[in-house]
Amino acid sequence: MDGTGTDKLGAPLPTNPTISDVAQRAGVSRAVASRALSDEQRPVSAEKKARVLQAAQELGFRPNLLARSLTTKSVNLVAVVVNHIHDLSDLDLFDPLLAAVQNTGKQVIFVRVGSSDRVESFLRTGVAYHVDAAIVFSDFADAATVRTLFRSELVLMLNGRHDPESPAVIPDERVGIAEAVAHAAAQGVRTAALVTGRPTSVLEQARIRLYHAALAAHGIRLTASLQGDYSYASGHKAGEELAQAPRPDAIFCTSDAMAMGVLDRLRGDFPGGRATTTRLYGFDNLSLTDFDAYPISSIGFDKQAYVAAVIAVLTGAATGPWPLTLPTRFHPRLTG
Template sequence: MIEPRKGTGQPTIADVAELAGVSRAIASRALSSEPRPVSADKRERVLKAAQTLGYKPNLLARSLTTKTVNLVAVVVNHIHDLSDLDLFDLLISEIQSIGKQVIFVRVGSSQGIEEFLRNGIAYHVDAALVFSDFADAATVRKMFRNDSVLMLNGMRDAAAPAIIPDELTGITAAVADAAGKGVRTALLVTGRAASAVEQARVAHYRSELQRNEIALAGELRGDYSYQSGRRLAVSPDWKEVDAVFCTSDAMAMGVLDVHRDGVLQTRPKAFRLYGFDDVTLAEYEAYPISSIGYDKSIYIKEILRFLTHPKEFRSGGTLVRVPTYFVARDSS
């Protein structure tokens, strides 16, 4: 490792090793964020010595030695959806727990991706996690000049591994719940049509509604936001139906605030309302929306497996599916 120049007064790895009574190699292994062999006694001595001296590792030097920078890029459209906030807080915490840090790259639109490439911007990262549905795998590999790219938006290719929720399971349960309660007509409030994940989600709803003999009276397109749900709920295209299925909880919340008196009763009077994402806010009395979710701890565990054991994901574009579930609440 490259040590600071003498005279700076900063403790070095050699100082830590000397105080702990171990070799520099053992001190380095004990302080590494990676699982490296060292006895518990020596690790404890090294950690105590580092704390006593106020030693901070030289991350630049470590990156030159390990060929890693301990940075992970998270590529997103934006960060304002309720489901984004629920997920990313947990994800950042878990990535930091393995000694890496996150940089967010907000692309906003397909033009944002093109601008990124046009300006030749490149970050040196160990891996890229792609949530944005404006970014395909080949483009992200080019963006970061790195093949370690994990697709979380349904836009994978033969070389890109992917992790996606298995949404059919939760959708099947939600539609069956509605059918069991006598629902015979429904509206579908959807998100961005260009999204591969949304396309699959809408197709699942259509097939399950048909299979349960529920007539689809119409599809209204929003953008996953609360504002779009509220706007659609008062639009001339709104129809009287037995149930409304929204492909995001945020849109369902907008719908609920327009039709609150007709939905939040012992038995909904106007229609039954179903959301998607199972955001934390749906657990509280203000927005008790029946919803479809997935176990975020399992989802994040698979992402961490990609970051720590990437070779397990390099067999021809591995696809990992995380199961979804349905939660019935007052709105249905």
Template sequence: MSFNDTSSRKITIADVAALAGVSRAIASRALSPEERPVSAEKKARVLAAAEQLGFKPNLIARSLKSRTLNLVAVVVNHIHDFSDLVLFDRLIAAIQDTGKQVVLLRVGSLDRVEEFLRNGVAWHVDAALVFSDFADAATVRTMFRNDRVVMLNGMRDANAPSIVADEATPIAAAVAHARARGKTRAVLVTGRQTSPVEQARIAAYRAALAAQGLALLAEHVGDYSYESGRSLSAAVLREGPEAAIFATADAMAMGVIDAGRADIARKPGDWAFYGFDALPLARSEAYPISSIGYDLEAYIARVIEHLRQPELFERPAGVITIPGSFMPHPSCGGPAAFERWPAEG
């Protein structure tokens, strides 16, 4: 057969294998997005043949044999604040670098989880990454009929690895920083208090404030969003610049600042704002927010490690902790304090 004769019909992997001078099995392994055993020389021949013939792998047909579409489910409550955008942009890019694609499932409530279960959600996914605190590991295993579940919501499960950031240490450092600035009172702005992650943050703040002798004057509940910070601004700023303001999300602190700029402008150097998430915007002069963050690249690397090495799910590693850091704003800590901030973009 002349390979020029393929122009009138659909190109198959058999055509690629014949042109490359290899078996169909070797051609299939060479074209797989996963790491499969094949020599570099044969893989190069197969890729060159596929490009010459214009061959496009049929992912659906492949899935019927492998029972997967090289998909990873990412289960979230929502994506509505700046920290979500930074995290998920980098996480999705890292997942795609493994040759897989993402199914993004927005849960948002317990009712939605029950709806997914009733409808029999059963994508053939390689793994599920759970950010939503409305879904426990057992539920997600049922939803996807898959035991490869990574818990990223603060929940613990004996059969699933959990990846968390150390937040207590940088929270203690942030409160100590406020005390060193002469603050003896504090206001706390929190997110949804039913979240296990948020519960741990609130407990860490209360313990740190007590240890440093700062009186907690009030707690205001938002939802991590900029809009909730704006709506709470008047109540948060009511105590005046004598109280340090701690928010469990940079976006909420930004909303507080923007809605209260008239009050803040009267004594701009006296206010002390502390946030969470280490957003690039919090470095700016417009938002004098000292923040708490963690090594996002290390966090994502541990997630990707489980996608590349499925055998890790056979013996879950328990809780994997990523170190956190407190980073003062340049206006009070100097530019060097930001050397560990995540790169912008």
């Protein structure tokens, strides 16, 4: 092309080239041209593929992904469903997860749910998205609802609300929590406060039960249970409440973001980030806890292994039984 709308021989080029124009220029059928320009597994000879690619380049042809989706039944889109975007535990996963999904040849769209009412509104108004798969972090949606919302049978549930038809990946939190509480007991902890997240979360409910059982097993008395929502702000508010009363020997938070809020409010109890009279434990093992500002003892799973498990489900390499579980471990730092 010379940029004037003609090819090298001076013949006019179509303004909006189609797959038929590409096929005609390459001297192949429309079906062959379509296969050569797509990721379909049906074979096309190397010679024909090269001719089609050259014709597409000369014509300035760009595939219509929507039109292709109507014939291949694939749109190469994966929905990631979240409550909102300020949960640091999710943000820590998003970058490696998005990179891994894109490496499979698909792109990601985020859908912010925010509340169970929002899910119901989507369904009532017919708002839906055609995607190849959905990855569900949000604790407001169950598997059947998500399948309806996205018109997809491949719904990967990460929130504990899976059913027999949906694959699921969840952390096994028993070992990590047991290790953290045992560590506290070994430091002489006899009383504790628990700062919890959203009660709507199935995983959070199970997490709280595990904390209660581990504390009881070590004879640690729970003196306060404060409701948060996993956010830094809710942790800071809990820290304010704890500052108004005699401090327990340890404070356990069910997210690192809340533990950061507690730490900032009670910095006087942690000179240089180090525990003195009170110990602080978080959950998620965020990357931020490796920095000097927030040296929080925490519980977490291997994020690379988690992402690998998600991708294995999306690509069909993992076939169950569900749920797939990943072990958590305790990571001691200065606040513990």
